[in-house]
């Protein structure tokens with residue numbers, strides 16, 4: 001079990017990107033995190049993966065982690081298989097060649113396991129990123145936009161691989177821009193907006209873009225039944241309304 005308690009994160013002297021985020025990820029649980037560009041999804045994934053420290057609050061119970069970054073760093077001459085073999089040796093993974101080859105074959109890496117990393121397209125590089133995260137059978141998978149760039153066949157294979165990881169007891173947390181895609185993979189979807197994390201409502205929602213008194217744009221999805229109340233409160237606090245999109249217009 002990994003537990004974030006009241007976690008906040010700011011970079012340098014900038015505004016807080018995350019504030020008061022509390023979240024638990026248990027074995028066999030799959031959590032999706034949605035949010036607009038810049039809402040802090042990658043920041044949250046790096047904290048969960050233990051790659052970054054919170055400015056406030058605590059991250060407890062750090063398990064072994066497999067992490068897919070939002071941008072997979074390709075660019076080396078190494079083949080996909082050599083790269084995975086190298087990582088597998090560092091992580092003391094047994095039967096690394098067999099496991100790596102099997103993962104790359106299931107994901108249908110173009111050019112096969114010996115394809116040079118620097119020649120891979122975005123989606124194919126993403127497949128190698130996914131394979132490296134799964135290779136060591138970690139207790140927790142932290143996947144930053146894992147579906148991005150994948151073709152439908154790879155999409156299905158990734159869903160199968162995650163289901164198998166859950167089956168053997170792993171927890172999974174992933175980010176995604178699209179609510180519907182996140183919901184297709186899990187019923188536990190949280191939304192990051194205004195730096196806080198809250199359970200995303202399955203009810204129809206309005207997308208509201210506000211400008212705070214400091215001039216910063218803040219976007220949130222608000223259940224339609226609450227949109228008047230949220231807009232009124234924002235205006236009373238001196239915020240201005242930039243845009244409101246209702247479901248038909250989203």
Ligand SMILES: Nc1ncnc2c1ncn2[C@@H]1O[C@H](COP(=O)(O)OP(=O)(O)OP(=O)(O)O)[C@@H](O)[C@H]1O
Nearest residue numbers: 011014017035036037038039040041042043044070
């Ligand atoms: N290393 C960093 N130093 C300074 N600011 C950063 C750093 N990383 C992220 N930020 C800022 O933190 C905010 C959140 O960024 P983050 O990448 O976590 O958002 P995101 O939701 O993953 O965005 P996207 O959907 O575009 O990938 C942004 O304003 C970004 O500029």
